[in-house]
Amino acid sequence: MMEILIAAAVGLLLSMFGTPLAIRLFSRRGYGQSIREEGPSGHHDKRGTPTMGGTVIVIAALLGFACAHLYSRTLPTVSAVLVLFLMTGLGAVGFLDDFIKIYKQRSLGLRSGAKALGQLVVGAVFAVLVTRFPNSYLITPAETRLSFLRDFGPSIGLIGFTIWVLIMIVGFSNAVNLTDGLDGLASGATGVVLASYVLIGNWQLRNNCTTQLGPNCYWVRDPLDLAVVAAAVLGALLGFLWWNAPPAKIFMGDTGSLALGGVIAGLAITTRTQLLLIILAGMCVVITLSVIIQVGSFKMTGKRVFRMAPLQHHFELSGWAETTIVVRFWLIAALCAAAGLGLFYVEWMPKQ
Numbered sequence: 001m002m003e004i005l006i007a008a009a010v011g012l013l014l015s016m017f018g019t020p021l022a023i024r025l026f027s028r029r030g031y032g033q034s035i036r037e038e039g040p041s042g043h044h045d046k047r048g049t050p051t052m053g054g055t056v057i058v059i060a061a062l063l064g065f066a067c068a069h070l071y072s073r074t075l076p077t078v079s080a081v082l083v084l085f086l087m088t089g090l091g092a093v094g095f096l097d098d099f100i101k102i103y104k105q106r107s108l109g110l111r112s113g114a115k116a117l118g119q120l121v122v123g124a125v126f127a128v129l130v131t132r133f134p135n136s137y138l139i140t141p142a143e144t145r146l147s148f149l150r151d152f153g154p155s156i157g158l159i160g161f162t163i164w165v166l167i168m169i170v171g172f173s174n175a176v177n178l179t180d181g182l183d184g185l186a187s188g189a190t191g192v193v194l195a196s197y198v199l200i201g202n203w204q205l206r207n208n209c210t211t212q213l214g215p216n217c218y219w220v221r222d223p224l225d226l227a228v229v230a231a232a233v234l235g236a237l238l239g240f241l242w243w244n245a246p247p248a249k250i251f252m253g254d255t256g257s258l259a260l261g262g263v264i265a266g267l268a269i270t271t272r273t274q275l276l277l278i279i280l281a282g283m284c285v286v287i288t289l290s291v292i293i294q295v296g297s298f299k300m301t302g303k304r305v306f307r308m309a310p311l312q313h314h315f316e317l318s319g320w321a322e323t324t325i326v327v328r329f330w331l332i333a334a335l336c337a338a339a340g341l342g343l344f345y346v347e348w349m350p351k352q
């Protein structure tokens with residue numbers, strides 16, 4: 001278990017002490033955030049705040065993971081490498097989006113089609129590779145089946161599984177991106193999901209079918225290393241949150257939000273808890289639904305359901321203070337994660 005603690009500690013320290021360096025570097029180079037004119041008026045004061053802070057999260061998480069393996073003197077597992085590839089690849093797409101915003105001094109970066117294409121290419125590579133590389137027990141990082149608390153039902157085939165994985169990756173990377181609208185909101189909401197996967201990976205390790213065969217054991221290829229990945233990213237995220245909490249000194253940008261959405265989707269796929277992620281990341285899901293409802297209602301009826309979407313901005317325009325919204329949404333995110341973990345553990349408990 002020391003690997004989990006080392007990954008989290010190194011990620012935390014590198015991010016906490018590396019973020020101020022990034023703030024100074026990005027400020028010196030003029031890498032400031034552009035603000036949408038149609039957004040809440042209170043956001044105009046944030047114009048010029050350094051962005052692309054997600055680069056610190058990604059680098060700190062990768063180094064934290066590497067240090068954990070240096071300590072254990074083991075090679076990284078395939079499952080962990082694939083999840084980190086997904087995080088880094090989507091982070092690169094987000095970095096390009098952020099850089100274009102800064103270079104052209106506008107609130108829109110990559111065109112929606114180009115951004116989606118980048119997400120799909122990275123996601124497709126992950127989807128194909130994740131069903132390969134069986135270990136000595138013939139367990140691959142993922143099966144071509146749906147999963148909730150574990151795999152269920154028949155195989156949906158490689159093509160069907162690839163489409164499903166792409167929906168998950170694009171959906172959750174965009175969900176975290178939409179959640180990243182207030183200082184610290186996405187960091188806190190994603191952090192509780194990552195903490196959940198540290199616990200899930202550890203539990204799957206202790207009840208793995210390869211070491212403890214039983215009626216409720218888990219056929220997961222590399223549960224310990226997946227917990228190490230979750231811990232490394234969580235530590236890096238907490239260190240970043242120190243500087244991203246209201247009032248934020250730096251924003252994670254699309255670099256961070258796409259990377260974080262990718263890593264939680266990757267963890268859900270490789271721990272065989274795909275549908276459980278909808279509950280664990282319930283706050284991000286609700287915020288995404290608010291955008292879908294707003295756009296659908298306006299197109300069909302010409303009327304808006306919310307004052308503004310995503311949902312956090314509706315409450316801003318209703319007079320709530322930013323810190324009030326962030327803390328209350330964090331609490332809701334924590335309740336969603338607790339509900340998901342409760343379902344996960346209750347399903348495992350032996351039936352009387």
